[in-house]
Amino acid sequence: MVIRTVNLVVEIFIDVADDGTAYAEALLLHSDERRLLARGAARHRPTDAHPEPADDRWLAAEALVDLADTLVQETSAGVEGTAPGRNRLRVA
Numbered sequence: 001m002v003i004r005t006v007n008l009v010v011e012i013f014i015d016v017a018d019d020g021t022a023y024a025e026a027l028l029l030h031s032d033e034r035r036l037l038a039r040g041a042a043r044h045r046p047t048d049a050h051p052e053p054a055d056d057r058w059l060a061a062e063a064l065v066d067l068a069d070t071l072v073q074e075t076s077a078g079v080e081g082t083a084p085g086r087n088r089l090r091v092a
Helices: 056-076
Strands: 008-016 022-030 035-044
Touching: 008 056, 022 056, 035 056
Parallel strands: none
Antiparallel strands: 008 022, 022 035
16 A cells, blocks of 8 residues: 655756856755755866866766755754764765
């Protein structure tokens, strides 16, 4: 017996500015309503410690990790006995 089914979608947008800074944004959307549930972001500047251009997969992964951190912090804040932060999520 299915009580509830939810379809969530993650969309990732990557842009590179004129100065070479690359940005990625991960959006978690409720697919039926297209309602934004959470957002994650990443940025890589040409002047960063690793000046080689970040590829799209790296930027997407960083934005997804930020999105996951946001979700864990938001949900654990409302769960008794858990401290804010990475309580149950482990990213290697």
